[in-house]
Amino acid sequence: MEERIVAVPRSGFDSSSRTFHSLRPYVPLPPPDRRLSFAAYAFSLLPSPLPSHPAVVDAATGDAIFFADFISQVRSLAAALRSEVGLAKGDVVFILAPPRLDIPALYLAVLSIGAVISAANPASSSAELDRLVALSDPRIAFAASHDAAKLPSHVATVLLDSPRFRSFLDADAGGRVEEEEVEQSDAAVIQYSSGTTGMVKAAALSHRNFIAMVAGFHSLRKPAEELRGRAEVTLLGAPLFHSMGFFFLMKGLALGETTVVMGGRGGVKEMIQAAERYRATAMTASPPVVIAMARSPETVGLTALEYVTCGGAPLPEAAAMRVMRRFPHVQIRQGYGSTEAGGISRMISKEECHRVRSVGRLSQHVEAMLVDNATGETLSVGQTGELWLRGPSIMLGYVGNKQANASTFDARGWLKTGDLCYFDEDGFLYVVDRLKELIKYKAFQVPPAELEHLLQYLPGVADAAVASYPDEEAGQIPMALIVRQPGSKITEVEVMDFIAKQVAPYKKIRKVVFTNKIPKTPSGKILRVELRNHPVLKSSRL
Numbered sequence: 255m256e257e258r259i260v261a262v263p264r265s266g267f268d269s270s271s272r273t274f275h276s277l278r279p280y281v282p283l284p285p286p287d288r289r290l291s292f293a294a295y296a297f298s299l300l301p302s303p304l305p306s307h308p309a310v311v312d313a314a315t316g317d318a319i320f321f322a323d324f325i326s327q328v329r330s331l332a333a334a335l336r337s338e339v340g341l342a343k344g345d346v347v348f349i350l351a352p353p354r355l356d357i358p359a360l361y362l363a364v365l366s367i368g369a370v371i372s373a374a375n376p377a378s379s380s381a382e383l384d385r386l387v388a389l390s391d392p393r394i395a396f397a398a399s400h401d402a403a404k405l406p407s408h409v410a411t412v413l414l415d416s417p418r419f420r421s422f423l424d425a426d427a428g429g430r431v432e433e434e435e436v437e438q439s440d441a442a443v444i445q446y447s448s449g450t451t452g453m454v455k456a457a458a459l460s461h462r463n464f465i466a467m468v469a470g471f472h473s474l475r476k477p478a479e480e481l482r483g484r485a486e487v488t489l490l491g492a493p494l495f496h497s498m499g500f501f502f503l504m505k506g507l508a509l510g511e512t513t514v515v516m517g518g519r520g521g522v523k524e525m526i527q528a529a530e531r532y533r534a535t536a537m538t539a540s541p542p543v544v545i546a547m548a549r550s551p552e553t554v555g556l557t558a559l560e561y562v563t564c565g566g567a568p569l570p571e572a573a574a575m576r577v578m579r580r581f582p583h584v585q586i587r588q589g590y591g592s593t594e595a596g597g598i599s600r601m602i603s604k605e606e607c608h609r610v611r612s613v614g615r616l617s618q619h620v621e622a623m624l625v626d627n628a629t630g631e632t633l634s635v636g637q638t639g640e641l642w643l644r645g646p647s648i649m650l651g652y653v654g655n656k657q658a659n660a661s662t663f664d665a666r667g668w669l670k671t672g673d674l675c676y677f678d679e680d681g682f683l684y685v686v687d688r689l690k691e692l693i694k695y696k697a698f699q700v701p702p703a704e705l706e707h708l709l710q711y712l713p714g715v716a717d718a719a720v721a722s723y724p725d726e727e728a729g730q731i732p733m734a735l736i737v738r739q740p741g742s743k744i745t746e747v748e749v750m751d752f753i754a755k756q757v758a759p760y761k762k763i764r765k766v767v768f769t770n771k772i773p774k775t776p777s778g779k780i781l782r783v784e785l786r787n788h789p790v791l792k793s794s795r796l
Contacts, residue, residue: 265635266616266681272632273623276616277681278602281473283466283619283646284438291436292461292468293366296508297325299472305510307485310503312355313516313528319355321510327356327423331363334422339394339412343368343436346444348392350376350383350401351414353494353515356423358503360396361494365461368436369393372444372456373495377758380404382454389456389653390444438462441650445497447593453703456653457593466646467501467596468508470618474602475509486511487558489534491525491543492697497593498565502538522546526556533558540697541569542727544586548576561585563600565613566697567729568685574610588613590685594662595669596647598622599683612682620645622683623668624675633676638686641675642668691782693722693730698760700732705753705763706780709734712752714742719772719780721791723765733765735788737772 266274284290300321308318319327335341347364349371351357364371372390374383376398387395387406395402395411396419402411412419442461446454476486488506490513492499506513514532516525522543529537535558539547544564562577564586574586589600590613601607601614616622623632624639633639648669652658662670674686693700702720709718716739723733734749746766753763773784785791 264681265677265679267635267677269634272634273621274616274677274681275622276618276620278470278615278618279473281469281618283462283469286438286462286646288438289435290438290461290465291365291368292442292464292504293328293362294436295461295465296362296468296504299468299508300510305485308512309507310355310358311512311514311532312353313489313514313524313532314353317355319359324359324507327359328362328366330424331359331422332366335363335367335369338422341367341369341393344370344440345393346370346372346390348387348390348395348397348405348409349373349495350378350395350397350405351494352376352398352401354398354414355515356414356419357494358507358513359423361500361504362507365436365442368440370441370444370458373500374446375493375495375758376401377760378404379756379758381756382758385454386446386456389446389454436461438465439650443500444653445500445593447497447699453701455655455658458650458653459596460650463596463647463649464501464504466619467617468505470597471505472509473618486536487514487532487534488512489514489516489525489529489532489537491516491537491539492566496697498538498591498697501597502563522550526550529556529559535560537562539564540566541573541729542696544569544577545573545726548573548580556581556584559584561587561607563587563589565589565591565600567694569610571610578607578610586610590614590683592671594649595643595671596649598641598643598671606682609682612678612684614683615681616683617647619647622677624677625670635677635679638674638676641671641673641683643671644668691721693720693732695730695732695760696728700761702732705732705734705757705761708753708756709736709749712744712749714739714744715749716740716742717772719782719785720763721782721785721788723791725764731764732761733767733790734763735767735769735772735785737769 266277304321309321309324311318347369361371372392374386383404384406395405395409396414397411399413399415405411438461440461441458443459444456447457488511490499490502494503503513539562569588577586585604585607587601591597597617599614599616621644623642625632625642626639644667676684691702705720706718709715715736717737719735721733722730725731749766750763767790773781
């Protein structure tokens with residue numbers, strides 16, 4: 255679907271097509287048939303001369319890289335990836351690393367030659383990485399030496415802390431690197447998502463997906479006269495492999511901002527201290543971080559902070575109100591997005607931030623539809639249904655998973671989010687519930703099905719289910735409901751330790767309840783609606 259200007263009322267609902275449209279100012283995109291990588295697009299937005307402030311700062315070390323040096327590194331890396339590594343257009347590059355100053359340059363170098371980024375959490379276990387590698391089928395991997403041993407042995411790996419990689423950064427690119435003829439529709443990034451059915455999937459996103467999202471932010475940037483020579487500084491709380499962290503890093507580089515990278519290191523206190531040290535004007539934060547900000551005495555000095563972008567999980571209304579009362583000069587801009595659909599909606603002004611229960615208005619270029627799951631009827635303003643999406647930020651599809659693609663997209667290209675939502679009369683979107691059963695732990699997605707599968711292998715367990723349990727700090731935590739085998743005396747600690755050894759820390763089971771039966775359908779599927787009525791879960795909502 256191509257972008258078009260549609261005249262709609264203040265709700266954004268077009269009654270003739272039964273669709274909701276963005277109320278944001280229309281932003282033209284490059285013609286879709288124009289060959290253009292995201293890297294080339296990002297560099298085209300930078301001013302000349304280049305900004306004199308840092309492009310990226312490592313909050314942990316204080317090290318920084320400036321735009322001129324950053325672009326030089328991208329060009330050197332691109333040349334080395336071709337000549338020394340032998341990468342070609344379409345090759346997948348698996349990247350497993352903690353936050354480092356050379357990772358942003360590696361990302362854009364990979365994109366500039368038409369190769370595909372596949373970044374993963376360095377805290378992942380070997381078994382988890384085996385699954386991710388099998389899905390993405392990388393040509394080569396880049397990893398820090400202390401993480402490389404977890405990768406499958408058949409994947410050739412370049413160590414990021416080796417002299418070889420340092421030589422790539424300093425390679426003579428021979429002037430300007432010739433851009434690969436990349437189509438905007440070509441895959442740019444593979445990001446991992448649990449999608450709508452629980453097990454991990456590899457979502458392929460195109461160069462145009464990121465071009466469309468960045469174009470929306472670029473259109474709303476502050477004018478130069480308002481900045482008065484100051485740099486916009488964003489403190490990035492999300493890790494660089496995370497879909498939110500990756501996008502905001504790319505956005506900051508394209509818009510000539512300074513991005514301060516935390517990468518998930520340190521707690522709220524460290525984030526606040528970094529925000530003050532670098533005079534951050536913006537932050538990205540998950541709901542638990544926003545909640546903690548309202549309580550922390552460290553937040554008194556955040557005089558430069560203008561807004562916090564909050565996403566990844568629902569922010570409780572009471573928490574949003576507490577933060578707004580404590581920091582009347584700081585906007586809490588809630589947003590809603592997904593790996594598969596990019597940035598779906600967000601808030602962009604102080605007035606919008608007062609709709610604390612909403613997740614903002616539809617972003618530029620996004621078209622939405624609400625569908626009644628039982629009847630297939632398309633719904634209107636104020637009616638709750640499954641949110642379907644269409645637009646240039648929607649993923650290409652899941653790699654090598656026809657079944658998941660068939661269940662996620664309809665015949666006209668609409669992506670089914672699995673979320674129950676409604677729009678109000680002013681075009682604000684509200685997420686009511688999730689059809690998909692992902693657990694949101696500190697903005698990370700935890701698929702219950704994956705943990706349930708592992709629990710079946712634990713001696714002493716006859717049956718198991720995993721559900722979300724509310725937690726004020728984390729939002730939700732994974733809770734296991736366990737049916738013991740006759741005579742078994744397996745304990746809560748044994749269950750938690752068994753899972754902890756096999757998964758990344760954010761997927762750990764953090765509460766265990768022993769029960770007599772797991773509610774299931776005749777075909778053996780867990781009845782999650784009934785599961786939520788378990789006495790322990792029911793009492794947690796009282």
